[in-house]
Amino acid sequence: MSPSIELWPPMASEYAGRVDLLIASFGALVALLSAPVFILMAFFAVRYRRGRRADRSHREDRNVWVEVSWSLIPFVLVLGFFVWSTKMFLDQRSPPENALTLTVVAKQWMWKFQHPEGAREIDELHVPAGRPVRLTMTSQDVIHSLYVPALRIKQDVLPDTYSQLWFIADRPGVYALRCAEYCGTDHSEMIGRFIVQRPEDYARWLARSGTDEGLAERGGKLFVKLGCSGCHGPASPVRAPSLAGLYGSVVPLEGGRVVRADEQYLHDSIMLPNKDVAAGYKPIMPPFGNLIGEEEVSQLVAWIKSQADAGRAQP
Ligand code: HEC
Ligand SMILES: [Cu+2]
Structure with a gap:
């Protein structure tokens, strides 16, 4: 884990790209909608500054169309984002049937992963690239939260409850895995590695670390x-x-x-x-x-x- 701060984490899935696009577009929309306010503010501050001769009479001059449009256009634009992000949220809630299901147990302060074939690992999660993976997660003690920045997904992990998360990681590599919910003294140490492998490498890894018991x-x-x-x-x-x-x-x-x-x-x-x-x-x-x-x-x-x-x- 390098000590440097990543401002924009790497991408390990197609979904991560969709999240980035949503965030960037929403940022652009906010800039677009607030720019006129600040530009006009600056313009009026100069134009009507003290000592400047300008027309300060307060004429009644209404234009219903302008007034309606500056409410309606932002409303429709923002509503578009609501539909867009809800669609992504729902996709993120519905794992495909054929997903490979791994079990995750969080505890102070480590992540334990169990593969269906029997392999178990701590603070490292190996997954095959290009295949849907579902994580069924629970906690042994307090609330934790599994966060893989490169996938742009995060989910609380609760005691006595199964929560789930799914993804298709399509870029082999080693990425960060974190706990994103303050869970006690060594919360900041509850970090690990998320390792995406080509399917044949994953199969080899499974065979090597695998026990013969599923x-x-x-x-x-x-x-x-x-x-x-x-x-x-x-x-x-x-x-x-x-x-x-x-x-x-x-x-x-x-x-x-x-x-x-x-x-x-x-x-x-x-x-x-x-x-x-x-x-x-x-x-x-x-x-x-x-x-x-x-x-x-x-x-x-x-x-x-x-x-x-x-x-x-x-x-
Ligand atoms: C003393 C006998 C006894 C032991 C030991 C026992 N069970 Fe049960 N179990 C029952 C009875 C009786 C029921 C039905 C009543 C109920 O739901 O509590 C039941 C219900 C269940 C159910 C729900 C079944 C249904 O049809 O809804 C599950 C699952 C289960 N047990 C799993 C286990 C597991 C796993 C173990 C071992 C860790 C275990 N049981 C140990 C007697 C036992
Ligand atoms: Cu934690």
Whole structure:
């Protein structure tokens, strides 16, 4: 990390170019709209300065068209920016289906990344160029914010909640990665490297740093180790719902509500099982909130997701 201050960060995605264009255009619009005010101010200051002979009679001289146009034209222009930026905002909220999903856990004061194939890294994020990447992020403690200036994107990372971010980085290189939310003493040290690699280099990197265990497999092992399978397994004496096919399904809850079993629901079912109790079951599942960290939860969630269309199979 060079100590020099970057005024205009490098660009690592096409989206970054769109953000720059928006900002530059908005800057130009503001300059355009305020220039007449300052030019006229200077002009009048000279023209009507003290001692200067000028016509100071206050004639009633109205021109409705001028008055309407100087309100209406800026209004329409600014509205154009509203539509433009809203479109970008919405694009930024909707990751494509085929995105590569990585899990991010923030904690004081580091970033932990887990790749679906199992590779894990700290304060470094390797991604393949040209491929949509989705980050599912949560925090182990306080609010952090993942910020990659070269992508022009930033998203708060909150405890007990999954937030997400997606991008297509298309320029291989090494870029800065920061925490953009003051999160305690070493907040300024919570920096890392965002590394965009050509797909073949990324594959090589994965193979090199990869363990032979994927995220989901690790989750499957934890499922047994933590005793989840003792209740949720097929031969269990306890009445607990099978988790096969759960992800993505609609779950009726005690009390009549229904929810879709997304990542957040799975997370909460493990950490705070009594928050939402599946209909027809007793709230006997112990909360794991104090026993396991967000990394383990994301592994368990990955495992449950991998069982989404696995029929009735249980470990
Ligand atoms: C003591 C038995 C028991 C243990 C141990 C247990 N569970 Fe549960 N679990 C239940 C019961 C009963 C329910 C249904 C009631 C509820 O929603 O709280 C449930 C609900 C769930 C749900 C929501 C299911 C649905 O259909 O909505 C998930 C997900 C889940 N458990 C995951 C886990 C994981 C992961 C572990 C291990 C870390 C675990 N459970 C450990 C008994 C248990
Ligand atoms: Cu932070």
